[in-house]
Amino acid sequence: MASITQTAGKRRPTVRGERTNPWAYLFIAPAVGLYLVFSVWPIFRGIAMAFTDFRFIYPDTRWEFNGFANFREMWGDEDFWNAVRVTIRFTLYVLPATTILALILAVAISRVTRFAGLYRWMIYLPVILPVAVTYLMFGQLFNTKFGLINTVLRETFNIKRPPRWLDDPDYALRALALTDVWRGVGFPTLLFLIGIYGIGNELYEAASVDGASGWQQFRSITLPLLKPVFALVLLLGLSSTPMVVDPMLILTGGGPRDSTTSLGLYAYQTAFQLGDLRLGYAAAMNLVLGMSSAAIALIVFRGLRGDTDGSSGSRRLPWRRSSAESVA
Amino acid sequence: MAITTTTTTTTPATALKPSLLPDQQANRPSLWKRFWRSDWYWHLFMIVALLITFIPIIWMVSTSLKDRLGFAEDPAGLIPRHPTLINYRYMLTAVENVPIYMRNSFTLAIGTALLQVFVASLAGYAFARMHFRGKNVILTLLIVSVFIPRSGGLMALYELMTFLHLRNSLVGLILLFAANVPVPIFIMRQAFLAIPREIEEAAILDGASWFRVYRQIALPLALGGMVIVATLAFITAWSDYLVTFTMIDLDSQMTISVGIQKVLSNSYQSALTAPQFRGQLTGETSDAAMLLTATLPVIVFYALLQRWFMRGLTEGAVKL
Numbered sequence: 162m163a164s165i166t167q168t169a170g171k172r173r174p175t176v177r178g179e180r181t182n183p184w185a186y187l188f189i190a191p192a193v194g195l196y197l198v199f200s201v202w203p204i205f206r207g208i209a210m211a212f213t214d215f216r217f218i219y220p221d222t223r224w225e226f227n228g229f230a231n232f233r234e235m236w237g238d239e240d241f242w243n244a245v246r247v248t249i250r251f252t253l254y255v256l257p258a259t260t261i262l263a264l265i266l267a268v269a270i271s272r273v274t275r276f277a278g279l280y281r282w283m284i285y286l287p288v289i290l291p292v293a294v295t296y297l298m299f300g301q302l303f304n305t306k307f308g309l310i311n312t313v314l315r316e317t318f319n320i321k322r323p324p325r326w327l328d329d330p331d332y333a334l335r336a337l338a339l340t341d342v343w344r345g346v347g348f349p350t351l352l353f354l355i356g357i358y359g360i361g362n363e364l365y366e367a368a369s370v371d372g373a374s375g376w377q378q379f380r381s382i383t384l385p386l387l388k389p390v391f392a393l394v395l396l397l398g399l400s401s402t403p404m405v406v407d408p409m410l411i412l413t414g415g416g417p418r419d420s421t422t423s424l425g426l427y428a429y430q431t432a433f434q435l436g437d438l439r440l441g442y443a444a445a446m447n448l449v450l451g452m453s454s455a456a457i458a459l460i461v462f463r464g465l466r467g468d469t470d471g472s473s474g475s476r477r478l479p480w481r482r483s484s485a486e487s488v489a
Numbered sequence: 490m491a492i493t494t495t496t497t498t499t500t501p502a503t504a505l506k507p508s509l510l511p512d513q514q515a516n517r518p519s520l521w522k523r524f525w526r527s528d529w530y531w532h533l534f535m536i537v538a539l540l541i542t543f544i545p546i547i548w549m550v551s552t553s554l555k556d557r558l559g560f561a562e563d564p565a566g567l568i569p570r571h572p573t574l575i576n577y578r579y580m581l582t583a584v585e586n587v588p589i590y591m592r593n594s595f596t597l598a599i600g601t602a603l604l605q606v607f608v609a610s611l612a613g614y615a616f617a618r619m620h621f622r623g624k625n626v627i628l629t630l631l632i633v634s635v636f637i638p639r640s641g642g643l644m645a646l647y648e649l650m651t652f653l654h655l656r657n658s659l660v661g662l663i664l665l666f667a668a669n670v671p672v673p674i675f676i677m678r679q680a681f682l683a684i685p686r687e688i689e690e691a692a693i694l695d696g697a698s699w700f701r702v703y704r705q706i707a708l709p710l711a712l713g714g715m716v717i718v719a720t721l722a723f724i725t726a727w728s729d730y731l732v733t734f735t736m737i738d739l740d741s742q743m744t745i746s747v748g749i750q751k752v753l754s755n756s757y758q759s760a761l762t763a764p765q766f767r768g769q770l771t772g773e774t775s776d777a778a779m780l781l782t783a784t785l786p787v788i789v790f791y792a793l794l795q796r797w798f799m800r801g802l803t804e805g806a807v808k809l
Contacts, residue, residue: 181621184699188615189627192608192670196631199646199668204637206645215648223648266538272531280535282795287542289791291728291746294784297753297776301552302545307773309548312565343542351799400636407730411750432644433735440644447644 210444217438231445241446243419244427247334248450251423252402254338255345260394262346267353268379281354288347296411299340303327327413330420337408337421349394356390357383392465399458403450424450553577553777560774576770576778586740587779590748594727594786597659597744601726602719604667609718610711612670613677614703618689631671643735650736657739665736666726673718680714681707713797720794727787745783752779
């Protein structure tokens, strides 16, 4: 421990003092500095870039503002509209499936008393795997000739010509969506679980005294009280799923026949892989994508959150240790 | 989005048996037993669900233990008939770049974790203990900014990193990942708030400098928070694809999570040509071995620190 020295004339810093403590700025400087440079600046620069015709291979075009030309170009860009449709389809495949599966899994985990920790651990495992590994693994799984899925379809179900999954425009997006559900279900499960643990036993006790069945309890207690969690899950899902780029980038590169070119991927390719590396146009597309998904997410969030006050449910989290957190 | 600090008191026993809460224990006979009889069918459901979830991984493990013949005669088999380690031997001896990629991944993940713990604990300490103008405003802005969509960010980041000459540099990536500070700061702040104030007050009254109090008194007591922040940072940095893929093209700086794709497509060729392995393995089996190897460190890390990890997620998710 510190050898403590008595300094006579030193200003006594008070922990709860009213005066500004100049040390504080020094303490927050590294974190805030990093954050400003690498997180905040890109947000604003990204917005500014959307109104330029910045092509990376022509550095002079960096600040060449062109008003709304990017957005007008988008309006007439057939690839853009195709990408919008793909993105919407992808989100509609992924989000409902993920939400419902997560809810079911969370209910199941909350009902068991032993091994709940293990189940939580396992269900969250896919989330932390390196994304490339996950998608490449599914690439093998979907392999037309030797993949597990088609081998099983051929040998067990006697299907002569199973789908060519990632090589078939009709199936590719669904295969990617399945992969994304597999990867993404853990986080909402955890959120639902936090919500369910937060409900508290008293309600269920009262309900069971009144003779409510398990299903009735689920319908009339769990589901309504989970509304804030639903709102959160959908908010996070709606603001992240449409922006997904990785599975397309890793597995299909947008093909076959642009059937998996989501808007995020189209923007990515425009920025980093095609022709002039048009960062400006790509930033504009991403701005549209980000704004519209954030808007939809907020509308859904407001709608769901409106009539219930979001009671925070961190009370009974079993994996929280005794934390004697004092009120600030 | 108000920042709330809750006063929670649970008995320490819950830490040991995470699934048996005190009140649940007391109520179990009356509630769970009476109306659900027992929870066996939920276990059954979970086991089936987890089996389905884990089939891809089990298949990978099994495939990585097969040789060419084993794979050809039974590509879907989840249990290899003649397990062999030839794919792993091949990967370690005949595939280029894998050791470099792995080393880079460790550098990146550990560097990110260390830097993030450092900056987040400093800032977290200031937000927990010090008084300064703009404190609440800055904290609120940090937390709110988490919810701003980052979509346009990648293009701007690319420009920024090029401008700073930080593309193709692990240092640049470490700065980039470590800059994601709001949640870590918040976790560290909570960890410092949990320390009784009196311990530090005594030292401050005796004239110890703020940095000294932070480093020698507060930091050792906030170890839990540091572990959480480090775990989240390690896993995020190791597992990232998109940012790393965008910023790194050089083999010498590439991480395994991105390089794996390159290695796979190359090894598909060399698996058939490497002289000492000729004919013994195929692309599928060696790919499986490499995918598993790229995953192993995060799984180990995740397994060792699972309790911390769940706590970290909870603090990140619930409190915001």
